[in-house]
Amino acid sequence: MPDQTHPLFGPHPDWLTFTLAHPTTLPEPRSVTLPDGARVDLTGTGLLQLAPASNDNSPGLVVSAGVHGNETAPIEVLNRLVTELLDGQWILRRRALLILGNPPAMIAGTRFVDFNLNRLFQGAHQKAPYTGSPEADRAAELEAACRRFARQVSTLVHYDLHTAIRPSKREKFALYPFVAGRRFPPDGLDFLAASNVHTLLLQHKTGTTFSSFSSSTLGAESLTIELGQVKPFGQNDLTRFSGIERSLRGLLKGTEPSAGRQGDNVTVFEVIEEIINTGADFQFHVPDDVANFTEYPPGTLIWEDRDHAYRVGDEPEAIVFPNRDVPVGQRVGLLVRQQSRA
Numbered sequence: 360m361p362d363q364t365h366p367l368f369g370p371h372p373d374w375l376t377f378t379l380a381h382p383t384t385l386p387e388p389r390s391v392t393l394p395d396g397a398r399v400d401l402t403g404t405g406l407l408q409l410a411p412a413s414n415d416n417s418p419g420l421v422v423s424a425g426v427h428g429n430e431t432a433p434i435e436v437l438n439r440l441v442t443e444l445l446d447g448q449w450i451l452r453r454r455a456l457l458i459l460g461n462p463p464a465m466i467a468g469t470r471f472v473d474f475n476l477n478r479l480f481q482g483a484h485q486k487a488p489y490t491g492s493p494e495a496d497r498a499a500e501l502e503a504a505c506r507r508f509a510r511q512v513s514t515l516v517h518y519d520l521h522t523a524i525r526p527s528k529r530e531k532f533a534l535y536p537f538v539a540g541r542r543f544p545p546d547g548l549d550f551l552a553a554s555n556v557h558t559l560l561l562q563h564k565t566g567t568t569f570s571s572f573s574s575s576t577l578g579a580e581s582l583t584i585e586l587g588q589v590k591p592f593g594q595n596d597l598t599r600f601s602g603i604e605r606s607l608r609g610l611l612k613g614t615e616p617s618a619g620r621q622g623d624n625v626t627v628f629e630v631i632e633e634i635i636n637t638g639a640d641f642q643f644h645v646p647d648d649v650a651n652f653t654e655y656p657p658g659t660l661i662w663e664d665r666d667h668a669y670r671v672g673d674e675p676e677a678i679v680f681p682n683r684d685v686p687v688g689q690r691v692g693l694l695v696r697q698q699s700r701a
């Protein structure tokens with residue numbers, strides 16, 4: 360009787376089911392060499408490293424999904440691409456590190472277990488109250504895996520894939536982490552357009568997200584990409600994710616979208632105002648259930664406290680990530696404005 364077990368995933372049919380069966384520790388590292396000579400290494404929980412038979416100098420690709428456990432669609436996209444590769448449906452041409460971020464939260468069907476993993480990078484995992492928690496340990500493990508991978512490639516690109524809880528006037532959008540003096544590369548706009556992501560928000564300061572870590576510390580061209588709304592495993596309309604799936608497959612196969620012009624379809628926003636809960640009779644005039652990128656006309660009163668009132672300036676401004684329920688001194692939301700085209 361032929362051996363039915365999978366060389367990487369044993370009795371499990373694919374990477375995702377294997378990972379959910381071993382959410383915290385890997386039974387042992389395993390690897391497989393594909394018929395063309397490419398190698399696939401299972402190096403840790405939710406960590407899969409891909410090495411083509413012949414290496415070129417294109418940037419190493421890190422793609423992460425499920426840093427928030429209940430954001431299932433991008434997880435399913437990555438899992439399908441791995442299955443296609445292992446099935447021999449296409450030839451790998453690019454070094455890649457694929458990451459399923461938070462398997463215990465995936466099993467629980469929640470965004471996170473103890474702490475929001477996507478706030479624990481850039482060393483935040485070493486600080487109280489996070490240090491020693493499972494998510495802090497995972498952030499440290501993911502940072503280490505990315506550092507190891509970065510040493511094997513000349514340059515690095517990192518796409519951290521998410522789906523949002525809140526509805527958005529712009530269904531899919533990308534966040535470009537702030538790195539002083541860096542400009543968004545034109546081929547990045549082409550990638551976004553090819554992925555049906557037509558909105559880019561340039562962030563205004565360094566954070567503790569996964570993409571902030573990879574861009575600030577590893578010099579990667581990184582993006583956090585929000586691909587639509589959260590649904591449980593199996594309930595995603597995968598046609599809504601076909602753009603990102605196609606462009607990621609293209610990167611792995613070495614058939615990148617033709618450069619130039621496509622990026623014109625991406626609208627770029629910049630941060631105008633970070634709204635902070637000032638405490639002193641702070642009032643936020645944006646409704647609780649408002650969608651991301653809801654636009655307000657000039658003159659609209661957005662927030663006020665005892666001493667200040669903020670009104671939209673001469674051009675419309677839009678709200679992203681509104682959340683009034685934050686402690687004094689913390690961020691209530693961002694006001695963003697479409698960048699004028701020079």
Ligand SMILES: [Zn+2]
Nearest residue numbers: 427430521522
């Ligand atoms: Zn997320």
